[in-house]
Amino acid sequence: MKETVIEVNNLVKEYMITKKESGLRGSLKSLLFPKKTIVNGVDGISFSIGKGEIVGYIGPNGAGKSTTIKMLTGILHPTSGSIKVCGISPQADRKSVVRKLGVVFGQRTQLYWDLRLGESFELLRRIYQIDMTAYEETLAILRDVLKLDEFMDTPVRQLSLGQRMRGDLAAAMLHAPSVLFLDEPTIGLDADAKHAIRNFIKEINRTRGVTVILTTHDLDDVEQLCNRLVVVNHGKIVEDGPIDTIIHKLAPYRLLVVELKQPCEDLVHPAATIIKQDGLKIWYQFEKKRIFAAELISDLSQKLPIQDLSVKEPDIEDAIREVYKTTSAV
Amino acid sequence: MLQAYWYITKMRMLTNLAYRFEVFTSVGTNLIIMLASVFLWQTAYGGGIGNVQSLSLQDLTTYTILSIILSSMFVCDVQNTIYYKIREGQIVTDFYRPIPLLACYLADDIGGSLSSLANKALPLIVFASLFFGIPWPSFLLNFLLFIPSCLLSYGILWLLSALVGLIAFWVMELGNMGMVKDSIVRVLSGSIVPLWFFPESVQTVSKFLPFQYTYQTPLGIYIGNIGTKEALTALAVQAVWVILLFLLLAAGWKRTKKKTLIQGG
Numbered sequence A: 001m002k003e004t005v006i007e008v009n010n011l012v013k014e015y016m017i018t019k020k021e022s023g024l025r026g027s028l029k030s031l032l033f034p035k036k037t038i039v040n041g042v043d044g045i046s047f048s049i050g051k052g053e054i055v056g057y058i059g060p061n062g063a064g065k066s067t068t069i070k071m072l073t074g075i076l077h078p079t080s081g082s083i084k085v086c087g088i089s090p091q092a093d094r095k096s097v098v099r100k101l102g103v104v105f106g107q108r109t110q111l112y113w114d115l116r117l118g119e120s121f122e123l124l125r126r127i128y129q130i131d132m133t134a135y136e137e138t139l140a141i142l143r144d145v146l147k148l149d150e151f152m153d154t155p156v157r158q159l160s161l162g163q164r165m166r167g168d169l170a171a172a173m174l175h176a177p178s179v180l181f182l183d184e185p186t187i188g189l190d191a192d193a194k195h196a197i198r199n200f201i202k203e204i205n206r207t208r209g210v211t212v213i214l215t216t217h218d219l220d221d222v223e224q225l226c227n228r229l230v231v232v233n234h235g236k237i238v239e240d241g242p243i244d245t246i247i248h249k250l251a252p253y254r255l256l257v258v259e260l261k262q263p264c265e266d267l268v269h270p271a272a273t274i275i276k277q278d279g280l281k282i283w284y285q286f287e288k289k290r291i292f293a294a295e296l297i298s299d300l301s302q303k304l305p306i307q308d309l310s311v312k313e314p315d316i317e318d319a320i321r322e323v324y325k326t327t328s329a330v
Numbered sequence B: 001m002l003q004a005y006w007y008i009t010k011m012r013m014l015t016n017l018a019y020r021f022e023v024f025t026s027v028g029t030n031l032i033i034m035l036a037s038v039f040l041w042q043t044a045y046g047g048g049i050g051n052v053q054s055l056s057l058q059d060l061t062t063y064t065i066l067s068i069i070l071s072s073m074f075v076c077d078v079q080n081t082i083y084y085k086i087r088e089g090q091i092v093t094d095f096y097r098p099i100p101l102l103a104c105y106l107a108d109d110i111g112g113s114l115s116s117l118a119n120k121a122l123p124l125i126v127f128a129s130l131f132f133g134i135p136w137p138s139f140l141l142n143f144l145l146f147i148p149s150c151l152l153s154y155g156i157l158w159l160l161s162a163l164v165g166l167i168a169f170w171v172m173e174l175g176n177m178g179m180v181k182d183s184i185v186r187v188l189s190g191s192i193v194p195l196w197f198f199p200e201s202v203q204t205v206s207k208f209l210p211f212q213y214t215y216q217t218p219l220g221i222y223i224g225n226i227g228t229k230e231a232l233t234a235l236a237v238q239a240v241w242v243i244l245l246f247l248l249l250a251a252g253w254k255r256t257k258k259k260t261l262i263q264g265g
């Protein structure tokens, strides 16, 4: 068993929300007699993460991903439950925990708006009290991997989104943290920039053994980076495991797409369901367990004039769609 | 750690010194207010209200000029910094650094004050001297007491600002309470009209509030309206306020951290 880096037990975060009523009278009323309701941002989450893992923490909008990350990084205090990061509670001893963490919130920057990128780094060096040789060594690597050289002397407010994000990733890694939290690090980036960032994450995981927890809506990120997925919805964990297992469990079916030569009447097959039909093109969904593709194809070709066909494996996207579908109905 | 604060201060100074236009507008508006206030006093004295509490027109002119110069130097942006950072959710990035964030904001404001000394206070002094003559202190000793008094004033003002900033952690709906506080300070600190002109009752109450110790105390010392012995007492009162407000801020901050409202994902 690998060393545990993050241990979360029954974590709950309640948000108090004041309902605002519309209109002048309404807003006056809610100012004087606020109506409070409680929303569970995170509702009883437990998991543990071992050293060197890259975990994808995913779920639909409002699932509670950012809230979890904020609690893990000591920014928010949980309503109940316990958190241990590197053996320490971030709420009890924020300063020692954050020294070991690198954090990037994709929509925000920790760089200093008025300073040049390099000056922001220098300030971080002083804040974390990183000694000069270690700093220069790390910076040299980061400059190289993230290609920072062209804009080291540009004021942060003049950086493009992709440049800023690379700057932010470097800033999060300067003090050589052992855990990296990334909340939507690829949001709004073009293919090239995404590629660079994914490479960077793989690289620091491989060379420095950094544990990475990553939230994203880009399933390519997950597919290319993560060995493990934790799926949340409505503040609860709905799946936790290796990607392949989750896909297999959630989307055990495959798809057979058939194109006919001419229209036919009898299209049905007992082991497959038709999920879509568009002119002469028909989509059959079937479970691996019930029937093999070869069988289905031979059955169908006996009664249908098939012109063309293809078999599709479910991908991560199908699996995720399945999760979102089943749990949002609750 | 100190290195980090110094770097923040230095960078704020350099950044502010680079913004030329903001300096022109600030010096310009302050100059207009200065001229208007001084002319107002001149008219009032010309109308024959006579010397109030042995304050001559020259004393009041000096008082007014210095008050405006001080206000351009006392940079206490912490209340706005906190308010906007919370409103936009940007405050999270300050929370995951191993450094106390209020201290960083102080370092930043000190940088702002130092740069204002160079690019706002100095031009204002030059212009004021051209229009009304150099605003000399009454005695050298007064000037020597004026300096520490100003530092303590800044301490009081900054702590008040930080305390108001904390409110934003608890209730966003109230909007920026800083403006309300600023108006109260402007009137009760004697920065526009010295409290000596106010009714007795206001003066009595105000003795027990921190506000008059921010402007009236150092300025009164400068123009010699507060004698040397009284001045030393005043400095002590200022120091007590700094300590009280600091303790209040420390206690408030400890409770606030747990409450932190973070806006947005």
Ligand SMILES: Nc1ncnc2c1ncn2[C@@H]1O[C@H](COP(=O)(O)OP(=O)(O)OP(=O)(O)O)[C@@H](O)[C@H]1O
Binding pocket: A015, A016, A017, A039, A040, A041, A042, A059, A060, A061, A062, A063, A064, A065, A066, A067, A068, B261, B262, B263, B264, B265
């Ligand atoms: N400051 C806040 N005050 C009140 N409710 C909040 C606050 N922040 C988040 N919430 C609520 O908590 C829930 C979880 O929000 P969270 O930001 O963690 O979602 P998320 O999984 O990060 O979503 P997204 O994918 O959209 O970023 C949402 O229902 C949200 O409305």
Ligand SMILES: [Mg+2]
Binding pocket: A065, A066, A067, A183, B265
């Ligand atoms: Mg989020």
